[in-house]
Amino acid sequence: xxxxQATMQYVTRLADDSIILSHRIxxxxxxxxxxxEDLALQNVALDYLGRxxxxxxxxxxxxxxxxxxxxxxxxxxxxxxxxxxINELPRVDFAHTMARQLFIDVFNTLYLEQQMQSKxxxxxxxxxxxxxxxxxxxxxxxxxxxxxGDGTEESHxxxxxxxxxLWGYTHxxxxxxxxxxxxxxxxxxVDSAALRPQWLEKVSAILTEAxxxxxxxxxxxxxxxxxxxxxxxxxxxTEMQFLHRSNPGVTW
Amino acid sequence: xxxxxxDLYEVFLRSRRGLDHKHVGSLHAEDHEQALEYxxxxxTRRSEGVSIWVVRSGDICASQEDDSDxxxxxxxxxxxxxxxxxxxxxxxxNM
Numbered sequence: 001x002x003x004x005q006a007t008m009q010y011v012t013r014l015a016d017d018s019i020i021l022s023h024r025i026x027x028x029x030x031x032x033x034x035x036x037e038d039l040a041l042q043n044v045a046l047d048y049l050g051r052x053x054x055x056x057x058x059x060x061x062x063x064x065x066x067x068x069x070x071x072x073x074x075x076x077x078x079x080x081x082x083x084x085x086i087n088e089l090p091r092v093d094f095a096h097t098m099a100r101q102l103f104i105d106v107f108n109t110l111y112l113e114q115q116m117q118s119k120x121x122x123x124x125x126x127x128x129x130x131x132x133x134x135x136x137x138x139x140x141x142x143x144x145x146x147x148x149g150d151g152t153e154e155s156h157x158x159x160x161x162x163x164x165x166l167w168g169y170t171h172x173x174x175x176x177x178x179x180x181x182x183x184x185x186x187x188x189x190v191d192s193a194a195l196r197p198q199w200l201e202k203v204s205a206i207l208t209e210a211x212x213x214x215x216x217x218x219x220x221x222x223x224x225x226x227x228x229x230x231x232x233x234x235x236x237x238t239e240m241q242f243l244h245r246s247n248p249g250v251t252w
Numbered sequence: 253x254x255x256x257x258x259d260l261y262e263v264f265l266r267s268r269r270g271l272d273h274k275h276v277g278s279l280h281a282e283d284h285e286q287a288l289e290y291x292x293x294x295x296t297r298r299s300e301g302v303s304i305w306v307v308r309s310g311d312i313c314a315s316q317e318d319d320s321d322x323x324x325x326x327x328x329x330x331x332x333x334x335x336x337x338x339x340x341x342x343x344x345x346n347m
Contacts, residue, residue, distance in 0.1 A: 040289070040290060
């Protein structure tokens with residue numbers, strides 16, 4: 001595959017991760033446990049939406065066929081979406097949301113640090129902005145993990161259940177396929193497989209501190225990067241894309 | 253979690269050009285650390301500040317409405333405490 005085409009696909013993956021997670025977090029809007037947390041969550045959702053826009057715009061530019069960020073976000077179906085599955089899982093409860101954030105925030109802390117070293121200047125620019133946001137996100141998810149894990153009996157149980165039910169979706173974050181391998185060798189993409197030991201160490205330390213049990217690696221689900229999704233993504237896209245699809249080209 | 257189980261905190265912000273922290277509002281939080289983060293999330297979304305103070309509302313000792321007679325009225329009839337009370341001698345010119 002030609003390098004530019006591969007970069008375009010790679011950037012689209014990063015964009016898909018960001019927009020799907022952003023949408024999931026935004027579902028908490030007006031449903032947060034209390035006003036302050038509601039706003040705090042929406043700040044995180046907006047950070048991810050900002051990333052998605054930067055990545056989609058760049059992907060469209062690399063493709064060079066006149067598509068816009070909106071075409072990428074609102075006019076692709078689920079099989080064309082290449083986000084990691086963990087991003088599309090339902091929010092379930094606050095514990096699930098925070099456990100997912102912890103896993104992703106630790107991952108992004110490590111990932112963006114490497115992305116700053118990319119030979120692609122646009123990816124470096126996005127990483128420079130995103131890494132500051134992610135440090136704050138991690139501060140939040142770390143503290144919430146401690147509060148819930150080492151909180152009441154119910155909060156502990158819910159948090160452990162969330163950690164257990166999400167664990168099998170974390171492995172996909174460290175998969176590297178042929179296309180990404182090509183970009184890693186070209187100094188463009190991040191070698192996510194290499195991040196797994198550090199990720200596991202950090203996440204385990206936080207879970208242990210929160211009196212939670214680090215799950216066994218007994219099951220794994222993957223497929224997001226090639227367009228095989230859980231049933232949840234279709235529902236999410238239906239809601240996310242409805243406005244644009246029923247009013248094509250609509251602007252504020 | 254219900255907000256009644258949380259403490260109330262007062263938030264003070266110093267703006268980019270400001271020299272002092274100004275009271276901007278209040279919020280609910282579990283502890284100081286969380287209050288500081290929520291202050292960031294709730295009160296600095298539009299770059300309003302570069303420094304935040306949070307104080308547990310219960311820790312503020314405030315004057316009472318009932319005290320205003322004895323606290324503030326006595327200074328109303330002491331104009332000589334204001335610089336403007338004094339006439340500047342001509343010799344001083346500009347001060």
